[in-house]
Amino acid sequence: MAQRSEVAVCVDAVGGDHGPEEVLRGVAAAVADDEALTVILTGPDEIVTPFAAGKDRIVAHPTTEIIAMDEHPAAAVRSKKDSSIVVGCRLVKEGRADAFFSAGSTGAIMAAATLVMGRIKGIQRPAIGAVIPTGAEPVVLLDIGANADCKPENLLQFAHMGSAYAKVVLGLKSPRVGLLNIGEERTKGSLLAQEAHALMSAHVPGFVGNIEGRDVPFGAADVIVTDGFTGNVALKLLEGVSSSLLGQVKAALTETAFSRLTALAARPALTRLKLRLDPDTYGGAPLLGVDGICIIGHGSSNRAAVYAAIKGAARASRGGLRTAIADAVTLDR
């Protein structure tokens, strides 16, 4: 096996609802697992310095400020220049880290990354992608909320960015790219979807046409493109329905005394299924289109999610995600 190239991922030690311990455990696991990975930790001195002490590939980079989850993103990013988030983005911009991960305020991470790293040349609007677990292979869905109102050209760029991510991070050779829409024919859907369909037909390699909501969980495409409003509703609905349904399966299995026994027997199988459906398995959500690798974790990221996100960040960097996106977008001009 080829040796893995050196990569440095900067991690925000204080992002996430579970507190720094959970983040640091994820960091330790990721570093233990990859002999060419260094993690640079931003966050309060008293947290990052003792943790990094005596460890080979964990580097403390103390910062003095923290952006809280409820602060106004843009204002916080402008005023808190020595926050764990802003400094993390700066380390990437300056080439001192290859990627940045935080499970802090999504809005603040987006604002900081866009402001500090800038956008890849030609990209109009960065988008957030999510790798969603399905019954078939995982699917990249984007945008999941960075842009509530989109133009057709934005969706075209999302297609390129999602496809590049699927190649580099999921390892797909020729990702099949679909447009989330409300009918199969190209004349179906909103004006936005109709115009995006025309653009994607002309410019996106591997474009498979419209994907309806009911086909999303069945592997109809590897990358599914939509505006940030629809994508956010779809992602959260998927999470809600899965959680509600698994709860109902559990309840249905414990309706009678006999089925309570059944439920007990079924528990290992259902736990395996729940793990397979856990979005944490696939790491955080990449902010695609900024000029640097930036991965956003949800607030409730546990150590497993942090571990997976750092691995994803390393893979994105080693695989050349920035170049892949820049190259794909150039084709349209």
Place this chain on the structure above:
Amino acid sequence: MAQRSEVAVCVDAVGGDHGPEEVLRGVAAAVADDEALTVILTGPDEIVTPFAAGKDRIVAHPTTEIIAMDEHPAAAVRSKKDSSIVVGCRLVKEGRADAFFSAGSTGAIMAAATLVMGRIKGIQRPAIGAVIPTGAEPVVLLDIGANADCKPENLLQFAHMGSAYAKVVLGLKSPRVGLLNIGEERTKGSLLAQEAHALMSAHVPGFVGNIEGRDVPFGAADVIVTDGFTGNVALKLLEGVSSSLLGQVKAALTETAFSRLTALAARPALTRLKLRLDPDTYGGAPLLGVDGICIIGHGSSNRAAVYAAIKGAARASRGGLRTAIADAVTLDR
């Protein structure tokens, strides 16, 4: 118990993928169940006349044309004036039937109902509602696809129409109405969602604010309002995820020999759950805002779905759905 008032529901005998037999079985069950219900059947003479022969409250109304699923809706409605769909809508318009149900082409039913019945005074755009099964109480979601592009005022009217339907057909006294959006605060979401939020805050009784995708299955509101693009994606995603997930539960339970036994034992509980989640239980999808009651069944409607849709149509008529919608919309002016 008060005696039920006489109601006549017109049913398209040839709508649906399962053929007339399945529709007619649903009709027979509905009539047997409600001594004050008459069903008027539109469709080919050789189908409707023998079936109605000798039956007390089933009336044949033979028609000579059929609109196929793949015909252009508006063109077919204009040219096939003696089709089972167009005639059904006309019977409602002329007061000879109180409601119309068809599991035929959604586009053709929408076009025929809008053209023949007209719209309730003040309604700009009719919308299609769906009663979706959730872990909690059923929820009315609209629009699920009649209007891919909407204005804020359309969403306001959808709120009134959905609320009227929840009152009349689901029997809720004060339905809680939510706006599907991508954040809880009123400043979140697309421009459409933000403006709709302001209008709904001012005009909709029982408005509970924004509902995020993940809250949909947990009874956060009784009526959830959105544009026809997002609503269609959401409805179909919900169907797809439920079906995919129940399939995976089944597969997970049969992974090992021991769990295959478990699966066998779990089957009755899972079957009950599947039935509870079956949208057929709640009848067809009402086309709200046309000046008459019109219920659309999906193409794959089986006898149970037809039965439930006819019951829903009768309830809508007896409860005065048209007046309830007309009254609600008047309040905005």
